[in-house]
Amino acid sequence: MAKPKLKEHIINREWCKGCGICVHFCPKKVLELDDTDKVVAARPQDCICCKLCELRCPDLAIEVIVERQ
Amino acid sequence: MDPNIKFIQGNEVCVEAALYAGLNFFAGYPITPSTEIAEHLAQKLPEQGGKFIQMEDEIASMAAIIGASLTGKKVMTATSGPGFSLMQEALGYAIMTEIPCVIVNVMRGGPSTGLPTSVGQGDVMQARWGTHGDHGIIALTASNHQDVFSITIDAFNLAETYRTPVILLFDEVVGHMREKLVVPEPGEIPIVERLRTSVKGGVDYHPYLPREDGRLPMSDFGGVHRYNVTGLYHDMWGFPSNNPSVVQGLHRHLNDKITNNVNQISRYKEYYLEDAECILISYGSAARSALHVVQERRPRGEKLGLLELQTLWPFPYQMIKEKCENAKSIAVVELNAGQVLRAVKRAVNDPEKVFLANRIDGVFITPVDIRNMLRFVQGRGA
Amino acid sequence: MAIKDYLRERFFPHMWCPGCGHGIVLNNMLRSIEQLGLSKNEIVMVSGIGCSSRISGYVDFHTLHTIHGRALAFATGVKLGLPELNVIVPMGDGDALAIGGNHFIHAARRNIDITAIVMNNRIYGMTGGQFSPLSGIGTMATTAPFRNIDHDFDVAELSKAAGATFVARTTTFHAKQITDIIKQAILHEGFSVVEILTQCPTYFGRKNREGSASNMMELYKKNTTPIGSQAKQENPELIERGILHEVEAPEYCNEYDKIIKAAMKGK
Numbered sequence: 001m002a003k004p005k006l007k008e009h010i011i012n013r014e015w016c017k018g019c020g021i022c023v024h025f026c027p028k029k030v031l032e033l034d035d036t037d038k039v040v041a042a043r044p045q046d047c048i049c050c051k052l053c054e055l056r057c058p059d060l061a062i063e064v065i066v067e068r069q
Numbered sequence: 070m071d072p073n074i075k076f077i078q079g080n081e082v083c084v085e086a087a088l089y090a091g092l093n094f095f096a097g098y099p100i101t102p103s104t105e106i107a108e109h110l111a112q113k114l115p116e117q118g119g120k121f122i123q124m125e126d127e128i129a130s131m132a133a134i135i136g137a138s139l140t141g142k143k144v145m146t147a148t149s150g151p152g153f154s155l156m157q158e159a160l161g162y163a164i165m166t167e168i169p170c171v172i173v174n175v176m177r178g179g180p181s182t183g184l185p186t187s188v189g190q191g192d193v194m195q196a197r198w199g200t201h202g203d204h205g206i207i208a209l210t211a212s213n214h215q216d217v218f219s220i221t222i223d224a225f226n227l228a229e230t231y232r233t234p235v236i237l238l239f240d241e242v243v244g245h246m247r248e249k250l251v252v253p254e255p256g257e258i259p260i261v262e263r264l265r266t267s268v269k270g271g272v273d274y275h276p277y278l279p280r281e282d283g284r285l286p287m288s289d290f291g292g293v294h295r296y297n298v299t300g301l302y303h304d305m306w307g308f309p310s311n312n313p314s315v316v317q318g319l320h321r322h323l324n325d326k327i328t329n330n331v332n333q334i335s336r337y338k339e340y341y342l343e344d345a346e347c348i349l350i351s352y353g354s355a356a357r358s359a360l361h362v363v364q365e366r367r368p369r370g371e372k373l374g375l376l377e378l379q380t381l382w383p384f385p386y387q388m389i390k391e392k393c394e395n396a397k398s399i400a401v402v403e404l405n406a407g408q409v410l411r412a413v414k415r416a417v418n419d420p421e422k423v424f425l426a427n428r429i430d431g432v433f434i435t436p437v438d439i440r441n442m443l444r445f446v447q448g449r450g451a
Numbered sequence: 452m453a454i455k456d457y458l459r460e461r462f463f464p465h466m467w468c469p470g471c472g473h474g475i476v477l478n479n480m481l482r483s484i485e486q487l488g489l490s491k492n493e494i495v496m497v498s499g500i501g502c503s504s505r506i507s508g509y510v511d512f513h514t515l516h517t518i519h520g521r522a523l524a525f526a527t528g529v530k531l532g533l534p535e536l537n538v539i540v541p542m543g544d545g546d547a548l549a550i551g552g553n554h555f556i557h558a559a560r561r562n563i564d565i566t567a568i569v570m571n572n573r574i575y576g577m578t579g580g581q582f583s584p585l586s587g588i589g590t591m592a593t594t595a596p597f598r599n600i601d602h603d604f605d606v607a608e609l610s611k612a613a614g615a616t617f618v619a620r621t622t623t624f625h626a627k628q629i630t631d632i633i634k635q636a637i638l639h640e641g642f643s644v645v646e647i648l649t650q651c652p653t654y655f656g657r658k659n660r661e662g663s664a665s666n667m668m669e670l671y672k673k674n675t676t677p678i679g680s681q682a683k684q685e686n687p688e689l690i691e692r693g694i695l696h697e698v699e700a701p702e703y704c705n706e707y708d709k710i711i712k713a714a715m716k717g718k
């Protein structure tokens with residue numbers, strides 16, 4: 001099976017409370033909190049689409065969209 | 070013998086009537102003097118495809134019937150004073166969430182464990198104010214088996230009509246005594262069925278928006294409408310809200326739907342009131358002795374009458390005021406320290422003429438007791 | 452269906468604090484339901500009172516938000532009323548095991564087909580950080596300002612002893628395991644208990660110096676181990692995760708149906 005390829009991170013800035021869980025647990029350090037304490041995908045090219053951020057976000061605020069093969 | 074004529078206990082009459090009214094779910098916890106209700110229903114409900122469950126306590130019993138009512142069942146629980154106290158929090162929940170259910174309290178002597186096997190009528194105020202917060206409540210009672218039958222059906226009908234818990238305040242004497250009951254034919258007494266919404270799936274349904282006639286059509290859990298039920302103040306969809314106008318609106322609604330309908334909810338019986346100079350006001354088993362006194366004294370020319378209350382809450386203040394307008398004295402006959410007495414005093418023009426004829430020793434009040442007390446009331450006492 | 456389709460999105464962002472583990476439970480519980488392909492109309496969620504119990508307001512099922520501790524008793528009425536419904540009962544640790552302890556063991560004893568999810572943050576979140584029956588000795592809370600001397604329950608052992616036929620445990624760090632276990636718990640016919648260790652950074656974390664939400668989740672990783680692991684033998688202090696108990700036993704509503712059949716025949 002081909003490796004999934006990132007299309008985008010959909011971040012719901014209204015819902016994100018800036019808890020930093022996704023940032024902390026991202027194995028590739030893709031995510032960061034910006035100056036308003038909302039998450040941004042700072043290094044999307046490094047994303048391996050493990051979706052751990054999506055599964056662990058308490059606010060259902062981040063989604064990892066992969067390219068359809 | 071006519072199979073419709075029975076000679077049974079009051080508790081069993083309540084069971085027969087509840088089944089007649091469509092009861093199909095009961096949850097309860099044993100307590101004297103109500104236990105026979107649970108026992109008979111454990112037998113009879115499954116025979117008709119209904120469900121009986123013995124819960125771990127009265128809190129759970131009350132909770133379980135509320136849950137089952139939301140699945141479309143007609144539900145009831147039965148208890149006595151101590152268990153009724155345990156039900157109060159969930160009773161308030163049923164009031165707030167407007168879930169139809171019937172709670173039977175076969176009263177015994179209290180407070181606390183009190184007199185488990187003796188009669189008392191000390192829960193009248195607990196029925197009114199036992200749960201926290203302002204609220205309207207319906208509580209009914211009866212003094213003989215034929216009336217226990219019809220008033221139990223009334224309880225179910227009112228619960229459905231007003232989407233509210235209804236309390237049946239019976240007592241140990243009525244619950245345990247045996248007398249004749251003629252079971253009405255099916256259809257003889259009208260039954261109010263659950264009013265379900267006609268709103269189709271996919272169309273916005275408002276579980277808490279009353280229709281023009283004040284009724285709130287329901288939708289069973291498992292059906293096409295998914296809504297929220299909460300004990301928090303809530304909007305017309307059932308979602309929590311602390312918007313002051315929503316809160317005030319719901320608060321008013323919960324009170325008004327009962328108090329504005331006193332006349333529709335009020336049930337009572339009157340004997341020789343037209344020209345009565347002395348009126349006895351009584352209810353439940355105590356009213357049996359009161360009636361005896363009146364029926365015995367009338368032929369001797371004594372202008373005595375009886376007003377037997379069957380609806381205790383909402384209290385029929387206006388009706389009592391009118392009926393008692395011309396009476397010289399009023400004696401409230403009850404088995405407590407004067408719980409209905411206080412309400413009667415509030416109702417009449419001249420509270421000074423209202424007296425209490427009671428017993429609070431666990432012994433049933435007899436006609437002789439009442440006659441003796443009347444001598445004082447009528448100024449003939451020594 | 453996407454998991455958002457199971458949400459009542461108009462109430463978001465939700466009321467929980469930043470980093471509260473309850474949201475991770477919500478997130479992954481919805482994934483279980485989505486993966487099972489259950490329809491929204493066949494699910495009833497019943498909850499009590501507490502931060503955790505607010506979960507029912509956020510999901511687009513039939514939802515019954517009741518009173519503190521009694522959710523399982525309400526749920527018993529719903530389930531016995533209409534056994535074909537899937538009844539899920541998320542509870543806080545105080546809700547489930549202090550005020551609701553009696554209902555908890557009796558629901559387990561009946562083996563009624565309800566999925567109970569204990570969202571265990573070891574504290575009373577909603578009322579501001581008092582200790583719970585799961586806080587354990589030595590923890591700090593507003594009502595244990597010196598240190599807690601109350602022993603805690605082992606939810607899994609308690610459930611098992613009371614008669615639950617499916618008992619599992621995981622944590623918010625192990626998000627995929629939450630989804631997997633809740634799926635199995637819902638499919639299990641009988642009373643199932645899923646204990647999920649979930650962080651309350653606001654009260655438990657602060658009072659007990661466990662740091663940020665992420666740090667608390669790191670502790671779940673560090674202090675737990677899959678059931679039957681080598682690590683557990685080496686360090687008995689570790690908390691086991693996974694399905695701890697699963698047996699088949701007659702389920703209450705099925706048994707009652709048999710009673711009805713027998714009673715109707717006898718008539």
Ligand SMILES: Cc1ncc(C[n+]2csc(CCOP(=O)(O)OP(=O)(O)O)c2C)c(N)n1
Nearest residue numbers: 500501502503519543544545546575576577
């Ligand atoms: C009868 C009653 N007693 C007390 C309370 C106050 N109360 C609300 S939530 C709660 C405890 C919440 O803790 P927990 O169940 O562990 O859930 P959490 O908030 O931590 O998710 C208490 C004591 C109440 N609502 N009702």
Ligand code: SF4
Nearest residue numbers: 016017019020022057
């Ligand atoms: S985990 Fe969710 S709420 Fe927390 S920072 Fe990331 S996106 Fe925001």
Ligand code: SF4
Nearest residue numbers: 467468471502576651
């Ligand atoms: S107080 Fe604790 S349990 Fe409650 S929402 Fe905040 S973090 Fe969650």
